[in-house]
Amino acid sequence: MSLLDRHTDFLAALREHGIAASTAEGIDAARALSAVDLLDREAVRVAYAATLVKRHNDIAVFNALFDLWFPPAVGDGRTTGTDGTAVGPEVEVTGAHGTSPELHAMRTELAQALFDGDNTALVQIARRALARYGTSANPGSWSPRATLEQLDPTTLLAGLIRTAEGRSRPRNTTGAAARSRFTRRIGQFEQLVTAEAHRRIAEQKGERYVADNLTGPTPDQVPFLGASQAELAAIRRAIRPLARQLATRIHRERRHGARSGTLDFRRTLRAALSTGGVPIAPRHRPRRPRKPELVVLCDVSSSVANFAHFALLLVHALHEVFSRTRVFAFVRDVHEVTEHLRRGRDAAEALAEVRRATLQFPGTGTDHGRVFADFAADHAHVLTSRTVLLVLGDARNNDHDPALDVLAGLTGRCRRTLWLNPEPRANWGTGDSAALDYADLVEMAECRNLAQLTRLVRSLDQR
Secondary structure, eight states: OOHHHHHHHHHHHHHHTTOOOOHHHHHHHHHHHTTSOTTOHHHHHHHHHHHHOOSGGGHHHHHHHHHHHSOSOSTTOOOTTOOOOOOOSOSOOOSOTTOOHHHHHHHHHHHHHHHHTOHHHHHHHHHHHHHHHSBOSSTTOBOHHHHHHHHOGGGGHHHHHHHHHHTSSSGGGSHHHHHHHHHHHHHHHHHHHHHHHHHHHHHHHOHHHHHHHTSOOOGGGSOSTTOOHHHHHHHHHHHHHHHHHHHHHHHHHHHHHTTOOSBOHHHHHHHHGGGTTOOSSOOBOOOOOOOOEEEEEEEOSGGGHHHHHHHHHHHHHTGGGSSEEEEEEESSSEEEOGGGGOTTSOHHHHHHHHHHHHTTOOOSSOOHHHHHHHHHHHHGGGOOTTEEEEEESOOBOTTOOOOHHHHHHHHHTSSEEEEEEOSOGGGTTSTTBOHHHHHTTSEEEEOOSHHHHHHHHHGGGOO
16 A cells, blocks of 8 residues: 555545544645654654644544554564563562463563553563464454453552552652552553554454444544443543533624624614715624523433433533523423532532432333423423523333423423434334424434534524
């Protein structure tokens, strides 16, 4: 594969994994490559990153794909000067009792490299460990999990911390810092083993196979339903800076919109006197931007728990965009949880309190018809002509009466009603889903990931 083919294929893979890389940016990247030494792999990485990566959340996916298309080594990747011999027992080695002498020597070497923060040694250990313990009977198959199960690097943490504390004075001043430092290094080593496995598989089956099957999407493209714990943690880290950017953009759009209100006929005629009576520059009345009120009806049943969590987290982070926010959670009965999300509180703490409160809700199956009827009877007064009603849930009604007429009445009281559904559009109306019936009454949008959620929450400020 020529360098040009590898370049264009790499750009295509970035786009497929949610990183917006335009044709113009691809040309910029090619020009940047002409300014660096192509034999310096890190310089090539920086050139691509500087021209193609625009969001912090894209860095992990970019690095994973870059390592596939521009691997650090070929074959077993061995370098001279690395013979696998164990170093002296300077670091206490804990865990994995009863292992073979070969494995013990490699774990001892790994412990020393983790303690010293020697990235070069960690890369070489990852390559040798995968070649020794990660091979499979099937050609072209490499298992990072099997390698990490043999080395079990997490069990080295206790020995690393004790060694660090034994070398410090006073004794207890570095415990927390050492734990954080070594935990981070162990995580980096696990990533090196995974990256090495992907590199070896790519040599056998091609970069495209690894990119399509083993490389995950960016955090904002991960579906809420079915996300792993690691993916959920990545989404959670991405929400807060995303909310700040979104709030800034909404405020900027409001200020821009405030400049062009209705036509001021008197001022326009007065200004036209200077141009012979021709109204070349119409004058408008300044439009005072008004913040909408937000009322959230959120399904907190177990089937949509992850989606509800992140939707409420984003709403909480954007509370300044709205003049008033009231939040109601439901399974079969409606409960107001606004106090748990009151302004000024930490978002994670607020969501944890909401979760504790909603765990006490009665009922095991969602009944939207009952929820809408109870909300209309007890809380309809919170809906006004300035209110945006936001419904969060999958619209699965467990074959109960959907109470379409009640929802139509609630919608008629609001400025706008928007229903965010975390299920794929193809699943609407299947089984016990009443999504298609509700979609005939209100604006319902598919909201499966953080990118869609951000776009839809931004639209709340629009008429």
